[in-house]
């Protein structure tokens with residue numbers, strides 16, 4: 001229950017405009033990128049600093065309400081939704097790049113800084129922030145840290161955790177801790193690593209030391225068309241088996257291509273069933289030889305067209321199909337679930353067959369646009385949210401696909417996190433003992449389970465941490 005006193009207290013910290021309590025305005029915060037689940041918060045508050053966050057958390061703690069961190073709300077697993085109501089702390093006003101230290105190749109940023117803004121700030125000096133989720137023009141660094149986000153170029157460069165040196169976090173009693181720091185190594189347990197991917201269940205990240213990476217000297221970007229999904233999928237593992245690690249190897253299948261044709265009149269050979277966008281980067285001197293080898297591997301796998309960009313304009317054009325594919329799906333469907341699973345990349349051909357069989361079984365279309373180099377699948381299950389039976393079939397198809405990913409030695413999520421959407425799938429992958437270890441770790445950071453309750457652990461799990469009300473709040 002939200003009291004007028006709590007609203008007044010929060011306004012005294014962040015100002016009148018820094019608190020949303022009006023139910024009509026709160027509707028904006030009842031969903032995220034997933035859109036299937038809706039949970040309206042009781043309050044949303046917009047702090048300007050770590051000090052604000054600490055004071056807000058103390059007030060929420062006194063009121064004994066759940067607290068849910070939120071960045072840009074692009075998450076695709078329902079992580080930022082307050083299933084149990086309570087307070088959402090949105091970091092969007094904490095958007096300052098506080099320090100850029102090129103000599104040490106790092107920068108200190110607030111949690112609400114948008115991913116691409118870091119690269120924009122340093123690219124003239126020849127650097128970038130390597131993790132590049134496709135949401136990078138919008139998603140925040142705090143959200144990227146919380147989800148351990150990946151992206152097209154994480155095949156070569158690694159995911160978010162490989163680019164975070166340290167983070168500042170506000171815990172449930174309002175205390176502020178630094179995990180890791182500016183230097184690469186810190187002694188003791190790797191708490192920084194432990195906290196990355198916690199999905200807002202430990203506390204709220206307020207500042208981050210990010211690693212800056214030199215921009216590659218040169219690129220070779222290829223777009224390759226195949227008349228068979230199997231051939232395209234096999235090409236990806238053949239390239240990596242040859243010893244070449246592309247910066248990116250991205251996959252767009254025939255369903256997504258239908259959408260791209262409808263939306264943008266995409267010009268591709270008529271019988272194309274799959275496109276690969278393959279990008280090599282590194283020293284100019286090494287790239288022609290690698291590109292030639294990649295071309296040979298594609299041709300051995302029956303490629304019907306291999307295009308190589310000759311300049312930056314052509315590079316952008318070849319990426320177009322991949323970058324616009326998710327948006328184009330709107331031409332085929334009112335709604336879709338972007339699933340996120342992982343398989344060893346050699347299993348891609350089998351997994352793709354299984355996905356198409358699943359589509360047939362449930363009478364649905366499934367488009368596939370994904371990071372093939374990592375084996376990180378994104379089957380987009382197309383359905384109409386207004387038709388109850390289609391929603392049911394879409395959810396059942398999702399479950400079958402994720403279960404199969406695990407059976408093939410993969411994972412229930414590649415990069416979108418567990419949130420609300422995947423929590424039932426966790427026992428597919430983890431034993432009870434392993435889940436208990438996770439719960440104990442959560443309790444160490446958040447003994448009263450005030451942070452993002454209900455996420456990650458299955459809802460029917462009797463051991464799932466809940467706000468019990470048994471513990472006394474620590475003195476403020």
Ligand SMILES: Cc1cc2nc3c(=O)[nH]c(=O)nc-3n(C[C@H](O)[C@H](O)[C@H](O)COP(=O)(O)OP(=O)(O)OC[C@H]3O[C@@H](n4cnc5c(N)ncnc54)[C@H](O)[C@@H]3O)c2cc1C
Pocket residue numbers: 032033068069070071072073074075076078079080091111132133134135138139140141142143144145146147148149150151152199200201203204205206326415416419452
């Ligand atoms: C079109 C599109 C493309 C996408 N492409 C990719 C992709 O290529 N790779 C990828 O990994 N993801 C992708 N995503 C998913 C999403 O963008 C990422 O998970 C991103 O990291 C979420 O950031 P956000 O700021 O929007 O976080 P939100 O959606 O606001 O929150 C996500 C989770 O992080 C927690 N959180 C947010 N901020 C904080 C904080 N400061 N402290 C603690 N916890 C916090 C929330 O509680 C929630 O659990 C995509 C999404 C869309 C819509």
